[in-house]
Amino acid sequence: MIAFNVLAPIMVLAALGILFVRKAVHAALLLAVVMISLAVLYAALEAPFLFAVQIIVYTGAILMLFLFVLMLVGVDASDSVVETIRGQRLFAILGGLVLGVTLVLGVGQISLGTVVGLSEANDGGNIEALANILFSRYVFAFEVTSALLITAAMGAMVLAHRERLTPKPSQAQLAAERVRSYGEDGRHLxxxxxxxxxxxxxxxxxxxxxxxxxxxxxxxxxxxxxxxxxxxxxxxxxxxxxxxxxxxxxxxxxxxxxxxxxxxxxRGPGSTSGPAGPTPGDEGGN
Amino acid sequence: MDSVTPFIVLSAILFTIGAVGVLTRRNAIVVFMCVELMLNASNLALVAFAKQHGNLDGQIAAFFVMVVAAAEVVVGLAIIMTIFRTRRSASVDDASLLKY
Incomplete structure (x- = not known):
């Protein structure tokens, strides 16, 4: 219960931070805090396998994927503050408050009875017990999962692949283009x-x-x-x-x-690097 | 440990924060992160109920949620990248061609 008391405020604060930070990278790092804390809570809830999976899959793979895409899309792609639907933010916050209060009060009202605990189910080890269930009762879902993963991999490949519409310019073409732009509008060669x-x-x-x-x-x-x-x-x-x-x-x-x-x-920013030779005032000795 | 109710309450709070984030944020990637937050919150509830009832079905369900979330993130981020490539923007407001 100590782990919960320490981690629960941290998780709620980090999750609230995701709502308010301007930069997407900061949101990703706050999400990492939430996910690692969640892994510790899994360990406290007698789920050592999910503890490892949470760290490896979520913080290791999914968050790194988020950071990769942030890098590709551009770190400065920050939020716009303009509301496209008027009052949407206000109603979203109100609806969220209603949902949260309802859920918390509802959960607080019910009494779940005594906790059975997993010491009996985890008798021969948590991973062995999970494997027993996964490969007997849930084996069909497990097999379907493989189809899902293959579909996702194919989808990502198809979406991320870009067909080249024009042939790749060669070095000679690039050089000719540079010289042409120098001759036409005087761009520095x-x-x-x-x-x-x-x-x-x-x-x-x-x-x-x-x-x-x-x-x-x-x-x-x-x-x-x-x-x-x-x-x-x-x-x-x-x-x-x-x-x-x-x-x-x-x-x-x-x-x-x-x-x-x-x-x-x-001196304004107007004078860019044209074919700017040394000016008369450029004394080399100083 | 006496009760799993605090875990369920925490899970409800995290789910609510994720839902509000999906509704208010404009950056598609942050919206995606909030979806992940909601999935994680539901996972916490599943694991807590597994402990409450003393069987491992909840943990198996949480495991499947993680698998589906991984697949969903891969495809979703690829879609965001494709949209960014054509529209030079990751804002959910800019992908509005169906409106016109």
Missing amino acids: GPLPAPGVFARHNAVGTPALLPDGSVAEDSLSRVLTARGTVRPAPRDVEAVQRAIDFAPDGVPHSETAPDGRTTSSS
């Missing part, structure tokens, strides 16, 4: 700039700075930009600017630079 170059950090969330001090938007992963976990670049630009302006020897160099370098606030 070479590889994208690496994040953090010339900036104060080389983390992937830090945009690279171009030689003129502006931000190279292309250097960031699109996913990071969409998720909003990008370091604010203007701060970097200003910090680099200050470091350049006040060199270690204490001589301010700002008067040697063209006026475009000292006013860092005017």
Whole structure:
């Protein structure tokens, strides 16, 4: 009963957390808490086989599958708050409260009598006793289960498989496409700039700075930009600017630079990495 | 141990939370997790009643529920992935073509 008293509040809190957390990954982790606690409760209810199965199948296989799909679908696929049916959330919560109160009160009213306990049924071991029932009385259901599992595996394969509609582009075609896009709209021919170059950090969330001090938007992963976990670049630009302006020897160099370098606030994100050569103000010595 | 009633009550609470989650959340994957929560809650009730009545049929039923849940998750997540691939969204509100 100690296990129950400790785990029941944790389980209810974690389950409530699934309702309220914004990110699906956090919901998956809270679900893992509920399932592991449930496994311990199975052990307390004299079901050691289900204890192992719960951990292996649920937390080991099903939750990992959830996390895999979350990774494929995109972690930032968070909930929208917009209600499509008006008042649906309110009525759902009300209905849920009614259901919960009814169930809990109803279960609390009945008296189940004395607990028989499984010590007699588990006499020769829980797994042996389960196997005896499973392969005698429930053998038909067990066989049907195999059909279900095969159907599920086939269904997953058919659904997840994607037929390729166009032939795979070869290296030569990709190169020709790049050169064509360079000739037509001047897209940079070479590889994208690496994040953090010339900036104060080389983390992937830090945009690279171009030689003129502006931000190279292309250097960031699109996913990071969409998720909003990008370091604010203007701060970097200003910090680099200050470091350049006040060199270690204490001589301010700002008067040697063209006026475009000292006013860092005017630099918008417009100047991406075009065919940007070194600007006149790019003194290599500093 | 005196009674299995607390386990049944806990199972009812978890089932309710799962049901509310299915109705309120919009992300299809979280909706799926809430379905799993409901299945787990029913499993807890089955195992508790197995102990109450002293035979193992409840545990066998819980075992079958787990098997069916595993199969259901595989197909369901594959469907969610297919929908995401065509509509670029995992929200249950966006898959609404049958409405028009």
